[in-house]
Amino acid sequence: KISQTLPRPGQLGAGRGLGGSSVSYFTEKEAIVIDFGRAFTKVGFAAECRPRHVLRSFELQSRGATRGLSAQPRSAEEWAEAPLEDFFHYLSVSPKDRQVFICDAPWASMHFRTALARVLIKQFSVPSIAFVVDLALPLYLTGLSAGIVVDCGFESSRVLATFAGVPLLSAYSEAEAGGRRVNARLRRKLQDSLADDGAECLTGLNEEAVLEELKAQACYVAVDVQLGDERVLLKTDQAASFTPPEMEEVIEIPADCRWKVCEPLFVREDDSASEDEGDWQNCISIPEAFVRTIERLPLDVRAAVLQNVVVVGGCAMLRGFLPRLALELRTALRERPKTSTLVERLRFTPLNVAPVCAVWTGGAVCAALEGSGRYTAEDWNLDGPYQTGRLMASPE
Numbered sequence: 001k002i003s004q005t006l007p008r009p010g011q012l013g014a015g016r017g018l019g020g021s022s023v024s025y026f027t028e029k030e031a032i033v034i035d036f037g038r039a040f041t042k043v044g045f046a047a048e049c050r051p052r053h054v055l056r057s058f059e060l061q062s063r064g065a066t067r068g069l070s071a072q073p074r075s076a077e078e079w080a081e082a083p084l085e086d087f088f089h090y091l092s093v094s095p096k097d098r099q100v101f102i103c104d105a106p107w108a109s110m111h112f113r114t115a116l117a118r119v120l121i122k123q124f125s126v127p128s129i130a131f132v133v134d135l136a137l138p139l140y141l142t143g144l145s146a147g148i149v150v151d152c153g154f155e156s157s158r159v160l161a162t163f164a165g166v167p168l169l170s171a172y173s174e175a176e177a178g179g180r181r182v183n184a185r186l187r188r189k190l191q192d193s194l195a196d197d198g199a200e201c202l203t204g205l206n207e208e209a210v211l212e213e214l215k216a217q218a219c220y221v222a223v224d225v226q227l228g229d230e231r232v233l234l235k236t237d238q239a240a241s242f243t244p245p246e247m248e249e250v251i252e253i254p255a256d257c258r259w260k261v262c263e264p265l266f267v268r269e270d271d272s273a274s275e276d277e278g279d280w281q282n283c284i285s286i287p288e289a290f291v292r293t294i295e296r297l298p299l300d301v302r303a304a305v306l307q308n309v310v311v312v313g314g315c316a317m318l319r320g321f322l323p324r325l326a327l328e329l330r331t332a333l334r335e336r337p338k339t340s341t342l343v344e345r346l347r348f349t350p351l352n353v354a355p356v357c358a359v360w361t362g363g364a365v366c367a368a369l370e371g372s373g374r375y376t377a378e379d380w381n382l383d384g385p386y387q388t389g390r391l392m393a394s395p396e
Helices: 057-061 073-091 110-123 134-141 179-193 200-206 208-218 255-260 286-296 299-306 321-335 340-345 355-367 377-383
Strands: 032-036 040-045 053-056 100-104 128-133 147-152 157-163 173-175 223-227 230-234 240-242 251-253 309-312
Touching: 032 073, 032 355, 040 057, 040 073, 040 355, 053 057, 053 073, 073 110, 100 110, 100 134, 100 355, 110 128, 110 377, 128 134, 128 355, 134 147, 134 157, 134 309, 134 355, 147 286, 147 299, 157 286, 157 299, 173 286, 179 200, 179 208, 179 255, 200 208, 208 240, 208 251, 223 321, 286 321, 299 340, 309 321, 309 355, 321 340
Parallel strands: 032 100, 100 128, 147 309
Antiparallel strands: 032 040, 040 053, 147 157, 157 173, 223 230, 240 251
16 A cells, blocks of 8 residues: 555654654654553654554553652652653653653643653753643644544543633533443443353453453444434444453353443433442533533633534544434533524534544644743753643643
8 A cells, every 4th residue: 555655744764663663863853742641651752643652551550650640749750750761762762852742631630740840850851841731732633723622531531622722721521431431331241241151251351451452342332313204223233252362262242231331421320330330320421521611611612612523532432432422412512501502513523543642643743833832941940840830831
């Protein structure tokens, strides 16, 4: 194929492709972009279309590289140093001549942010760093400065609107409907349906990585579409088979289990919560969080941002997720008196990158632009280590 013979953007002269060490021949050295996700952490160079390395975040959590860290800055520095050193090793670059661009969550822990800045500047001697709101970065892939980003992630689903390049943090909403919740329901239903087959086939279901692979292969989102006078139900009555890693026994996934585990992403569930799910059954769904964000916005902003809805995150890669989400959002907007007149304004913007890497790719575009705010070592020495609140840069 022609696409296999052409170099990728930002990789002209690279020695190796994705996932391997490479040597860049650019005259100006690109910044390093890091996205600390709940399920996967992405790291790579600015102006490239995809990250060089994608690592499982739970492997980094033991080293302290988590977004919601709540510890003293001194201990947080020790935990943040090890994964950062691995990042520079994977990329085969020296941190002393590379700027670092962090895709930062809106309400990330200040302890972790301060510790991360201290380690990068004091121990790795990076020339400058930048923290930018992660939910505003996918808009760089659309070419528009206004829109709503719906991040259907592993731990939760987050919704944030941006207008004129300014993230509207006062309208931020979050729902505990995410990949972990789907995994918990999937584990519980499989344990109930396979209880008579013995415990050996259920051993691998205790690992999140196995459940993620099972979910990607067998699960989907059911869609009920009304096309004129005809009703189309996108659902199958066929079971699926799955072979866990390092096991020869095949697990049979029931037909209803394949789609029912994804229903809590869109609707409230009234059944009792399981031990793995805790109180998640009482939390709002993605459509509720979306409508709540719209209601918190100023009246003259709502119509503008609704015309550019970007969906990102790992759960967005489930089959049938996007059409079902579009139907649920239209229904949720129509049911609220304050938003019923905005239904026809709803527009989704497709991306040319995988939803799971959309935040990182937007960060790579933003980091390659001139004029974005940087926090240098001189600023650190002048303002002190506890002035990192202003590291939260807004995309322009």
